[in-house]
Amino acid sequence: MLNSKSVATDITVVPATPQHADAIAALSAQLGYPASVTETAERLAVIARSNYDVVYVALLEHHLVVGWMHVFYALRVEGPPFCEIGGMVVDEHWRSKGIGSVLVEHARLWSSTKGCAALRVRSNVVRKNAHQFYTREGFRQLKEQKVLELQHGIAATR
Secondary structure, three states: OOOHHHHHHHEEEEEOOHHHHHHHHHHHHHOOOOOOHHHHHHHHHHHHOOOOEEEEEEEEOOOEEEEEEEEEEEEEOOEEEEEEEEEEEEOOOOOOOOHHHHHHHHHHHHHHHOOOOOEEEOOOOOOHHHHHHHHHOOOOOOOOOOOOOOOOOOOOOO
8 A cells, every 4th residue: 555645646647538437427426426437428528529628537556546637718708718627526535645736736737738827616615625625726715606507408518
C-alpha cells in the first residue's frame, strides 16, 4: 500500500474514455448522482467529440481510477468566456491525499488553452468540505444562487 503522502505523485491524469464509464459511474454515485454505466459511457462519448468539454480521470499507479473531473468552456453574452468545473469526485477512500489538487491543476491548464482567464466551480451549499478544498486551491466565492429547472421532456445532447 502506498504512503498517503506519496499518493499525488503516483497519480496520472488522462482524458476519460468510455472504458472508464464503470468507475466514473461508481464515483458519481458516492456524491449522490447515480447514473448507469451505459448512460455514463454515452455522455463520455459525446463529451469526447466536443471542443468545449473535457473529462479527466485520475489513475493511481496507471490503472485504478480514484477520481474524475469534467471541465467545460462557457461563453455568456454579458461577460468574457470562462471555464467551469462541471463535476469532480475523488473516491472517498482516497480523499485528502492531493488527488483533487492534481485534477484542479489539469483544469487550470486546460482552461488556459481555451484562452480563459477564469476557472469557476459551483458547489452545493451542503458540501462544506468541498468549499474548504476549493478555497485552499485559491478559488474565492463570487455569489450565492439558486438553481432552478424547467423540465420539458426533450433529451439534451450536444
